[in-house]
Amino acid sequence: MINLLRFLYDKRNFLFFVLLEVLCGWLIFTFNKYQGAFYFNSSNAVVGNVLSANRNFTSYFDLQDQNDKLVLENVALRTLLEQEKKQRKIEPMTVADSARKAAFDFIPARVVKNSLTDTKNFITIDKGSADGLMPHMGLIGPQGLVGEIKYCSEHYSTGFSILHVKNGLSAKLSRSGAIGSVEWDGVDARFAKLNYIGRHYFIQPGDTVVTSGFNAVFPAGLPIGVVEKVNDDNQSFYNIKVRLATDFGSLDHVYVIRSKAKPEIDSLEVKLDKPKK
Amino acid sequence: MGPAQIIRYIAHVFILLFMQLFLFRDTALLGYAYIFVHIGAILLLPTDTTPILSMIIAFCLGFLIDMFYDTIGLHAAACVLIAFIRPRVVGLFSVQGELNSMPEYNVESGGALWFFQFALVSSFVYCSLLFILESTSITIFFYSLLKIIASSLVTALFLTMYSYLWASRSKRR
Numbered sequence: 269m270i271n272l273l274r275f276l277y278d279k280r281n282f283l284f285f286v287l288l289e290v291l292c293g294w295l296i297f298t299f300n301k302y303q304g305a306f307y308f309n310s311s312n313a314v315v316g317n318v319l320s321a322n323r324n325f326t327s328y329f330d331l332q333d334q335n336d337k338l339v340l341e342n343v344a345l346r347t348l349l350e351q352e353k354k355q356r357k358i359e360p361m362t363v364a365d366s367a368r369k370a371a372f373d374f375i376p377a378r379v380v381k382n383s384l385t386d387t388k389n390f391i392t393i394d395k396g397s398a399d400g401l402m403p404h405m406g407l408i409g410p411q412g413l414v415g416e417i418k419y420c421s422e423h424y425s426t427g428f429s430i431l432h433v434k435n436g437l438s439a440k441l442s443r444s445g446a447i448g449s450v451e452w453d454g455v456d457a458r459f460a461k462l463n464y465i466g467r468h469y470f471i472q473p474g475d476t477v478v479t480s481g482f483n484a485v486f487p488a489g490l491p492i493g494v495v496e497k498v499n500d501d502n503q504s505f506y507n508i509k510v511r512l513a514t515d516f517g518s519l520d521h522v523y524v525i526r527s528k529a530k531p532e533i534d535s536l537e538v539k540l541d542k543p544k545k
Numbered sequence: 546m547g548p549a550q551i552i553r554y555i556a557h558v559f560i561l562l563f564m565q566l567f568l569f570r571d572t573a574l575l576g577y578a579y580i581f582v583h584i585g586a587i588l589l590l591p592t593d594t595t596p597i598l599s600m601i602i603a604f605c606l607g608f609l610i611d612m613f614y615d616t617i618g619l620h621a622a623a624c625v626l627i628a629f630i631r632p633r634v635v636g637l638f639s640v641q642g643e644l645n646s647m648p649e650y651n652v653e654s655g656g657a658l659w660f661f662q663f664a665l666v667s668s669f670v671y672c673s674l675l676f677i678l679e680s681t682s683i684t685i686f687f688y689s690l691l692k693i694i695a696s697s698l699v700t701a702l703f704l705t706m707y708s709y710l711w712a713s714r715s716k717r718r
Contacts, residue, residue, distance in 0.1 A: 281596040285629040288604055292625065295618030296678065315612050322567055383614065385573045387679050390615040426615065454680070455688055456576070 316424035320380040320394050327378075327520065334520045341410040372487050374523040375399060382429065384516050387454035389431040391415055393522060396423040404485060406525035412491040412513025413437070413479060414522055425524075430492075431457055431516060439492055440480040444469045447480055450492055450510060457516050459496060462508040469506075471498050477510050484533040486525060550591050550648055558586045558606075561707075566613055578695035583610055584671055585704045587628050588664060592647050596632065603628035616679070623674045627667045638662045652705060653712035660708055665701035672696045 276283065327334075377399075381392040395401050397420040407414040407427055415429035428435045431452050439450040439462060448465040462477060475495040481488025491513045499507035565583040573579050587603045594602075607621030614620065635644060640655045647654040650663060672693045680689040 281600075281629070284597050285600060285625065288600055288625045289622055292604075292607075292618045292622035295621065297618075299617040318566075319613070381613075383571050385571055385579060386614065386616065388616075 316380065316392065316394075316421070319392060320378075320424075323378070323380045330518060330520070333518060337410050338521065372528065373526050375401065375526060377425075377522050377524055379519050379522055380424070382516060382519055384431060384457040387433045389429050389457075389516075390418075390426050391429045391519075391522075392424060392426050393524070394424060395524065396420045396425050398422045400526065401425050401524055404530075405527070406486040407522050408486075408490060408525060409514045409519055409522050411515060412493065413486065414514055414516075414519065416485060417524065429516060430460060430512065430514075436463075437492070438480040438482045439477050440488070441465065441469070441471065441495070442476045442478045442489070444471065444475070446471070447482075448508075450477065458512060460493065460510050460512055462495070462510050463505060465506045465508060467500065467504065467506060471495060471506060471508065473497060484527050484530045487527075553649075554589065554591060557589050561585045562606075562609070565610065570613065574699060575695070577692050578699040579672075579692065580703055581668065581671060581675075581696065581700050582703055582707065584624065584627060584668060584700065585664075585707060587624060588631065588667055588704065589649055589651060589708070590628075590631075591649055592644075596629070599628045599631070600625050619675060619678055622678070623671045626674055627671050630670060631667065634666050635663055637666065651712065652708040657705060657709060661701055661705045664704045665697060668700040668704070669693065669697040672700070 375395060377393040377395040379391060380394050381390075383389045383391075391407070391414065393407070401417060401420050403417055403420060405417045407416060407429075413430065415427045415432070416435070417425050417427040419426045430437060430450065433452055433454045436449045436451045438447065440447050441462075446465045446469040448462045450460050450462050452460045465471065473495050477492045477495065479486040479488055479490040479492060493510040493512040495508055496511040497509040499509075501507060561582050565581065569580040569582060583606060586606055587599070590599050590602065603624040604621050607624030608617075610620040610624075611617050631650075635650055635655075638659050640659045644655075650660070652660045655663075676689045676693050676696075680686070
């Protein structure tokens, strides 16, 4: 017994090392799978405050750039508004239909933390549950799609960006209508892959990739990116490289999409999933 | 470990963490070379720190870094590993002075080349563990390997520069 205790005492450094590493391994496997269910992430109040102080300071450096982007977006929105007005004039019939009401509204937010360098990148914004945010809301930027919220604290939220290897996103090629899935391979923050597009479609570089609207998180037709390269290597699906619309390196302003239809759609899908008695 | 040395070490922790979290958090030179200067806070621990205490400090440091990177456990695991192998790595290379009499493993006490080699091996181990745990598939293996080599070189260079600045500061006095 004494010998055993002495042995353990002699090896205490190594045993303590193994203990700590096991603890780390447990942390990695438990908390990285269920990102939503824990406290120690960058949307926690202390880390969030530090990051937003940091962001407040650094945001002055790219003020001009951000302003230019917002102006461009305003121009695009104004053109859309005018087009809409014209169409209304041609078609003055008003329909009292709840389906015609806007199904989505938008909450502006600012990015306090955004990483490009990991294989699983998260984005933290300065709005939280106090502003009406909830997990599984979509995030878009001025240029296109950004990601999806996973966890909200009172004043901050953390979400996946598209730059997360485990996060697939339903997408559509706007010209051919082909439906696929945009996934990131963990290498270059400017490009992603578009998978599951059958070879019977005709795809060429320059085709735009938009959201399909299948998941009620994002409205249909939001820009995701542009096809950069198509590889046809005799497999059942094309190998398509997509240049992402959003420049994640200089992301500052984002909008959270609140879907009014989502609770309804979700409750329908829950009914489908329930086994019949 | 005297009070002056503890203050000096606390200064290391604050400076290195500040640099890591606010300057180098998302830095990737050429898209490959990441900088992890916070491991300096483990390498520069006073030499008479007991292994268990140094592993506890390393774990806390790694955990703090993880909270900012949203990678709970990943940096902590790598930090604990380099804290554990630190006493073995310092002996690997020829050194100017006596290892046992050094108050801190740095450029001043062991020479710039020795410290660079020490930092390089440590950061190589650190980056290897980090990027291998992080990479999800074998297809990006060579990309990960490139990241490991580039990042450990840049990190070691940076830490040697950091330690050199401290050395020249104390020489002036």
